[in-house]
Amino acid sequence: MPKAWLGNTSPRAAISIKPGLDKVLALSAGLGWLALLFGPLLVLRPNRLAAGEGLRVWEVFNPLGPSGLAGLTGLVLLSGTLLLLSFGALPARARFIRVGKLALPVAWTGVMLFVFLAGQGARQIMDAATPFTRVSLGWGFWILLVSLGTICADRFKRVGQSAGALAVWLWLVGLAGLMAAGGLDSLAITKEFYARQSRFLGELSAHLTITGLSVAASATVGIPLGLLLHVRRLLAPRVFLVLNVAQTIPSLALFGLLMVPLSLLAERFPALGKLGVQGIGAAPAIIALTLYALLPVVRNTYAGLASIDQAAVDAGTGMGMSKWQLLRDVTIPLALPAILGGIRIALVQNIGNAAVAALIGAGGFGVFIFQGLGQAATDLVLLGALPTVLLAVAADALMQFAIPLLAPEHNRGAQA
Numbered sequence: 001m002p003k004a005w006l007g008n009t010s011p012r013a014a015i016s017i018k019p020g021l022d023k024v025l026a027l028s029a030g031l032g033w034l035a036l037l038f039g040p041l042l043v044l045r046p047n048r049l050a051a052g053e054g055l056r057v058w059e060v061f062n063p064l065g066p067s068g069l070a071g072l073t074g075l076v077l078l079s080g081t082l083l084l085l086s087f088g089a090l091p092a093r094a095r096f097i098r099v100g101k102l103a104l105p106v107a108w109t110g111v112m113l114f115v116f117l118a119g120q121g122a123r124q125i126m127d128a129a130t131p132f133t134r135v136s137l138g139w140g141f142w143i144l145l146v147s148l149g150t151i152c153a154d155r156f157k158r159v160g161q162s163a164g165a166l167a168v169w170l171w172l173v174g175l176a177g178l179m180a181a182g183g184l185d186s187l188a189i190t191k192e193f194y195a196r197q198s199r200f201l202g203e204l205s206a207h208l209t210i211t212g213l214s215v216a217a218s219a220t221v222g223i224p225l226g227l228l229l230h231v232r233r234l235l236a237p238r239v240f241l242v243l244n245v246a247q248t249i250p251s252l253a254l255f256g257l258l259m260v261p262l263s264l265l266a267e268r269f270p271a272l273g274k275l276g277v278q279g280i281g282a283a284p285a286i287i288a289l290t291l292y293a294l295l296p297v298v299r300n301t302y303a304g305l306a307s308i309d310q311a312a313v314d315a316g317t318g319m320g321m322s323k324w325q326l327l328r329d330v331t332i333p334l335a336l337p338a339i340l341g342g343i344r345i346a347l348v349q350n351i352g353n354a355a356v357a358a359l360i361g362a363g364g365f366g367v368f369i370f371q372g373l374g375q376a377a378t379d380l381v382l383l384g385a386l387p388t389v390l391l392a393v394a395a396d397a398l399m400q401f402a403i404p405l406l407a408p409e410h411n412r413g414a415q416a
Helices: 019-038 068-089 099-126 139-159 161-180 188-195 197-231 233-248 251-268 270-274 282-306 310-318 323-360 366-375 378-406 409-415
Strands: 003-005 014-016 042-045 053-055 134-137
Touching: 019 068, 019 139, 042 099, 068 099, 099 134, 099 139, 099 161, 134 188, 134 378, 139 161, 161 378, 188 197, 188 378, 197 233, 197 282, 197 323, 197 366, 197 378, 233 282, 251 270, 251 282, 251 323, 282 323, 310 323, 323 366, 323 378, 366 378
Parallel strands: none
Antiparallel strands: 003 014, 042 053, 042 134
């Protein structure tokens, strides 16, 4: 069985790779070729609401145009990226390169290169267009981006959480730098952002506030509840049954169920209304998201405590530790990676669910999503959807990077 060094540290990073796993490379590279050759890279619209015309790569980059040479150079590099990844479809004996080892950096570079090419193509089109013209991203762009992202995600699992999280953050920093440099200014979604910049920052703050408060509340309640269930295990099936039921309630239905009692509370106690506890707004959104986040926090806390080696607890008891000392110095540190894993799941989950809270006046990126749906403005929908996705990816990468650092020293090898 061939082995490839996908990390760059100790022998623990050596991962055995089966030849069949390279089908991920082959399938993703094949989808990338189809998107690049046949899918529209960009969509040209006469205005922000009208239907557009798809433009393939050879229609976007004209060799005789002012920036055609730079665009064609980028396309040659991108084609080379897909060609390199396509070697994953060859039998192992027919390869002259270690495709598995190079797949992550090649696909990561391809993602950045493709985003840059889309921005350059939009700029070239807008130079000869009217002020009302809009250039949107076509489905070929998204298919190729997903194909390269799938390769990256597959390789992230093999290089370890910290290395994968660092790669994600480098990509996000590169994307922010490209946008700050004006490389994406000609795209329609960027124009929507500049037209609503102050509102965007306000909704970003609302989205982070709702998410942060709900996750903090779920951790405050969920971690002690997990500890209680570990001590009184007969309660665990009943509590998990209730949490599972809460998890299955649709978000809109849960918001609706909370509106009536919160409205009555605000009417009965005016002081609560002044604090923001009302039937609509942030209060029902935070309560609902807290209920959704309880299950992963409680479940991971309970599972982390149950997985502790009893020998470690017995050793602490033999050293004369009290129950509080065992909890503080032995039990919690050993279960910390699992507990933080539950908070990570809750955080990513609530970032996505917070978008729905815009329907009850809580704000967040969902405001742009539902405004775009109402106006049939695709780029306005993307203005809310893409930041939500990027925020979830950034939060997940941050937690993946932090968990091994916060874990006990002897557990870090298992987390990396």
